[in-house]
Amino acid sequence: MFTKETYIKRREHLRETMQSGLLLFQGNDESPMNYADNTYHFHQDSTFLYYFGINKPGLHAVMDIDAGVDYIFGDDLTIDHIVWMGHQPTINELAAGTGITKTGNLQQLSVMLINNKTRVQYLPPYRADHKINLLQWLGISPGEAAQNASIQMIRAIGEQRIIKSKEEIIEIEKAVNTTVEMHQAAMRFARPGMTEAQVMAKVYEKAHAAGGNISFPIIATINGQTLHNHYHGNTIKEGDLFLLDAGAETATGYAGDMSSTFPVSRTFSSAQKEIYQLTLDAHNAAIDACLPGTNYRDVHLKAARVITDGMKAMGFMKGNTDDAVEAGAHALFFPCGTGHLMGLDVHDMENFGEQWVGYAGNPKSTQFGLKSLRLARPLQKGYVITIEPGIYFIPQLIDLWKKDGKLTDFINYNKVEEYRDFGGIRNEEDVLITETGNRILGKPLAKSIEDVEKERILAFEV
Amino acid sequence: MFTKETYIKRREHLRETMQSGLLLFQGNDESPMNYADNTYHFHQDSTFLYYFGINKPGLHAVMDIDAGVDYIFGDDLTIDHIVWMGHQPTINELAAGTGITKTGNLQQLSVMLINNKTRVQYLPPYRADHKINLLQWLGISPGEAAQNASIQMIRAIGEQRIIKSKEEIIEIEKAVNTTVEMHQAAMRFARPGMTEAQVMAKVYEKAHAAGGNISFPIIATINGQTLHNHYHGNTIKEGDLFLLDAGAETATGYAGDMSSTFPVSRTFSSAQKEIYQLTLDAHNAAIDACLPGTNYRDVHLKAARVITDGMKAMGFMKGNTDDAVEAGAHALFFPCGTGHLMGLDVHDMENFGEQWVGYAGNPKSTQFGLKSLRLARPLQKGYVITIEPGIYFIPQLIDLWKKDGKLTDFINYNKVEEYRDFGGIRNEEDVLITETGNRILGKPLAKSIEDVEKERILAFEV
Numbered sequence: 014m015f016t017k018e019t020y021i022k023r024r025e026h027l028r029e030t031m032q033s034g035l036l037l038f039q040g041n042d043e044s045p046m047n048y049a050d051n052t053y054h055f056h057q058d059s060t061f062l063y064y065f066g067i068n069k070p071g072l073h074a075v076m077d078i079d080a081g082v083d084y085i086f087g088d089d090l091t092i093d094h095i096v097w098m099g100h101q102p103t104i105n106e107l108a109a110g111t112g113i114t115k116t117g118n119l120q121q122l123s124v125m126l127i128n129n130k131t132r133v134q135y136l137p138p139y140r141a142d143h144k145i146n147l148l149q150w151l152g153i154s155p156g157e158a159a160q161n162a163s164i165q166m167i168r169a170i171g172e173q174r175i176i177k178s179k180e181e182i183i184e185i186e187k188a189v190n191t192t193v194e195m196h197q198a199a200m201r202f203a204r205p206g207m208t209e210a211q212v213m214a215k216v217y218e219k220a221h222a223a224g225g226n227i228s229f230p231i232i233a234t235i236n237g238q239t240l241h242n243h244y245h246g247n248t249i250k251e252g253d254l255f256l257l258d259a260g261a262e263t264a265t266g267y268a269g270d271m272s273s274t275f276p277v278s279r280t281f282s283s284a285q286k287e288i289y290q291l292t293l294d295a296h297n298a299a300i301d302a303c304l305p306g307t308n309y310r311d312v313h314l315k316a317a318r319v320i321t322d323g324m325k326a327m328g329f330m331k332g333n334t335d336d337a338v339e340a341g342a343h344a345l346f347f348p349c350g351t352g353h354l355m356g357l358d359v360h361d362m363e364n365f366g367e368q369w370v371g372y373a374g375n376p377k378s379t380q381f382g383l384k385s386l387r388l389a390r391p392l393q394k395g396y397v398i399t400i401e402p403g404i405y406f407i408p409q410l411i412d413l414w415k416k417d418g419k420l421t422d423f424i425n426y427n428k429v430e431e432y433r434d435f436g437g438i439r440n441e442e443d444v445l446i447t448e449t450g451n452r453i454l455g456k457p458l459a460k461s462i463e464d465v466e467k468e469r470i471l472a473f474e475v
Numbered sequence: 476m477f478t479k480e481t482y483i484k485r486r487e488h489l490r491e492t493m494q495s496g497l498l499l500f501q502g503n504d505e506s507p508m509n510y511a512d513n514t515y516h517f518h519q520d521s522t523f524l525y526y527f528g529i530n531k532p533g534l535h536a537v538m539d540i541d542a543g544v545d546y547i548f549g550d551d552l553t554i555d556h557i558v559w560m561g562h563q564p565t566i567n568e569l570a571a572g573t574g575i576t577k578t579g580n581l582q583q584l585s586v587m588l589i590n591n592k593t594r595v596q597y598l599p600p601y602r603a604d605h606k607i608n609l610l611q612w613l614g615i616s617p618g619e620a621a622q623n624a625s626i627q628m629i630r631a632i633g634e635q636r637i638i639k640s641k642e643e644i645i646e647i648e649k650a651v652n653t654t655v656e657m658h659q660a661a662m663r664f665a666r667p668g669m670t671e672a673q674v675m676a677k678v679y680e681k682a683h684a685a686g687g688n689i690s691f692p693i694i695a696t697i698n699g700q701t702l703h704n705h706y707h708g709n710t711i712k713e714g715d716l717f718l719l720d721a722g723a724e725t726a727t728g729y730a731g732d733m734s735s736t737f738p739v740s741r742t743f744s745s746a747q748k749e750i751y752q753l754t755l756d757a758h759n760a761a762i763d764a765c766l767p768g769t770n771y772r773d774v775h776l777k778a779a780r781v782i783t784d785g786m787k788a789m790g791f792m793k794g795n796t797d798d799a800v801e802a803g804a805h806a807l808f809f810p811c812g813t814g815h816l817m818g819l820d821v822h823d824m825e826n827f828g829e830q831w832v833g834y835a836g837n838p839k840s841t842q843f844g845l846k847s848l849r850l851a852r853p854l855q856k857g858y859v860i861t862i863e864p865g866i867y868f869i870p871q872l873i874d875l876w877k878k879d880g881k882l883t884d885f886i887n888y889n890k891v892e893e894y895r896d897f898g899g900i901r902n903e904e905d906v907l908i909t910e911t912g913n914r915i916l917g918k919p920l921a922k923s924i925e926d927v928e929k930e931r932i933l934a935f936e937v
Contacts, residue, residue: 214683221676
């Protein structure tokens with residue numbers, strides 16, 4: 014798939030863009046749970062994977078752009094380690110696999126960085142051990158590590174990684190196909206009386222069995238209105254809506270990310286059908302709007318308008334649709350963005366800072382709702398994005414807006430109150446921007462009301 | 476189960492032991508995978524859980540022993556967070572739940588620590604963010620954080636946590652019961668042609684479905700001779716031995732830890748039976764030796780002698796058994812320890828340093844094999860330990876010893892070479908030391924050859 018030449022070419026491209034500097038790429042180390050040797054599953058840094066492809070802990074890389082030389086640094090294992098861990102490739106072997114002949118140990122890396130302090134450029138660190146490294150190598154305090162990151166490097170890498178190659182799209186589609194299986198498994202498994210954890214466990218199994226892992230913590234909940242919800246302790250029952258947001262990561266590190274919402278009962282109730290259909294209409298309209306050259310902000314606003322129109326038709330909202338969206342009134346039900354970039358990171362390059370990648374250096378809105386949009390730049394061939402508008406009845410948000418008398422020209426709070434315990438609905442798919450339009454990645458997952466109810470029958474047939 | 480009074484009593488006990496000082500307990504924070512907001516599942520620090528019972532990120536606690544006052548520190552969530560996360564208890568509410576009335580935010584914690592630098596005592600940090608905190612609060616450099624930890628605090632807490640209460644044993648037994656289900660699931664599921672990852676996925680599902688998680692990274696491998704093996708990419712086939720080392724963690728944080736070895740075929744081969752039976756004999760002999768007052772080192776040496784006797788009978792070893800064990804010759808096949816303490820940590824309090832807890836301050840052996848023994852002190856009522864002797868044919872170790880001509884009085888290298896690709900076998904159970912002897916925790920898992928083969932039939936009946 015990805016060969017030595019893949020990585021050499023990617024580095025050549027970056028070398029041409031950067032023109033000068035000593036670029037430091039910190040690979041990730043093991044991450045301890047409750048003591049040093051009891052670790053979470055290893056997750057390599059995505060940029061390190063992108064340019065060097067080595068999925069092992071304890072390594073760092075340097076590209077000396079001025080000298081045109083790349084290095085891999087790490088400490089070779091001792092024979093003691095090999096007795097416990099079996100044969101392990103040496104640093105030289107790992108480096109050769111990515112087309113690099115210059116290697117060194119971590120002490121040599123430290124010396125190189127200390128001796129070249131003024132030339133070093135690095136990406137914003139998101140792990141505490143990387144901040145300690147920057148302190149020890151460059152004397153940068155942990156509190157200042159992010160702000161001293163190289164914006165030039167962020168932008169150069171951001172513009173390179175944002176366009177997915179054919180090989181990357183094949184890997185992403187593998188992740189999406191496993192993701193579809195995860196969602197299908199949940200739809201065909203969840204029954205009243207189970208816990209959310211049991212459904213989550215089944216979903217997780219599919220990601221593991223495919224030889225990879227999950228790409229982000231699974232949301233598997235009957236409280237879909239709580240957007241950041243990783244609690245799985247509830248027992249699910251007839252009448253509940255189950256919202257699943259889950260994705261697979263392939264062994265090569267690429268992510269999938271989908272959401273589905275299905276009734277815990279065999280069928281949706283009529284109220285659930287009405288809101289579900291509107292969410293799906295917004296979802297489909299947003300996908301149709303994903304064209305090369307279209308700003309993703311407009312894709313988002315399209316979804317917001319469809320939701321506003323529908324919520325007006327149902328009596329939750331009122332007034333002129335364009336004015337309501339302009340004022341951000343839809344954000345009472347749809348307080349987040351329509352989606353995000355996806356690649357090696359499920360929120361691709363989120364650690365770089367949204368303003369540099371998702372916004373290409375342009376300012377973000379400060380309006381509630383729009384400020385949570387992660388991407389607002391013209392779409393181009395090779396972008397992979399998610400589309401995931403949703404409709405949520407968030408009691409805390411309803412109470413807050415109502416108390417403040419917010420946007421009463423557009424919101425019928427009496428009608429909203431009737432639905433305050435309704436929950437939340439979201440569908441999410443992964444979309445590739447093509448030359449002329451877009452393509453939904455992966456095999457199809459049930460999303461029409463009819464198709465979802467067909468899947469649900471299978472859960473009750475066991 | 477664990478009530479407010481549980482935590483108050485535990486802290487009272489510690490206060491009496493310590494007599495003075497300002498004890499800092501760093502709670503864990505979220506741990507990022509590939510960017511700040513994409514985190515691994517949250518895992519609280521075990522000592523923080525033990526004394527405060529709050530399973531949430533972003534908190535720290537202080538016990539001012541001199542003043543007799545305990546504090547919980549953390550930043551309350553804003554209404555913005557609550558919109559995304561639903562209702563969340565306040566720091567005051569969390570503190571009240573553990574019987575503490577004094578609270579503060581993180582800025583106030585920082586001020587308190589800076590103002591009381593000389594009185595602060597803390598445990599060895601194992602997470603990098605905790606080291607950064609110590610740098611910022613106390614000016615201790617990350618490289619010196621561990622050596623400046625309080626040995627008095629380590630020993631006081633170690634002696635308290637090492638004795639498990641009735642309530643803790645109930646929780647540990649829950650973890651062990653789920654652990655049994657994980658192993659049973661693998662035995663009844665694995666079939667030739669599957670990947671190791673598929674079996675691992677099924678095992679993991681059981682831990683998740685029980686409402687908890689895994690207590691350590693799962694070993695699920697046809698290369699059981701590689702002791703630290705987290706690779707799951709092999710396809711399993713007829714004739715292979717499958718070694719599973721996996722444990723559940725309950726929602727309250729207590730660990731189970733078991734190992735099982737079974738044939739990928741319906742039955743063991745005759746060579747596999749012979750080695751398996753010897754491993755099991757050593758395992759059972761070690762459990763029988765677990766009596767209050769007996770030093771765990773002697774339990775280990777008992778297992779080593781049984782293995783040596785058996786390996787002599789099969790022709791792998793020769794000479795006097797006691798002399799061979801004294802010389803460490805058994806360690807060619809059994810290079811690790813017989814087991815370890817288990818509780819809130821699967822290797823209980825491993826972050827404190829083995830010399831203080833497992834060795835009660837006494838020196839460790841430096842002999843290969845014995846130096847890997849994690850526990851060597853007289854057993855007492857209330858200890859929970861694992862018993863897991865194994866027999867491994869490790870090609871790299873065989874080559875190393877053979878090349879050095881090591882212990883040729885005790886090893887028949889020609890016979891060993893015949894088995895160099897045999898693999899490895901281990902059984903592991905969790906044992907409570909009682910007033911008069913011991914009790915194997917949890918419901919029974921197949922471990923005799925006959926019982927394991929009965930379980931295996933079920934996998935082929937699907």
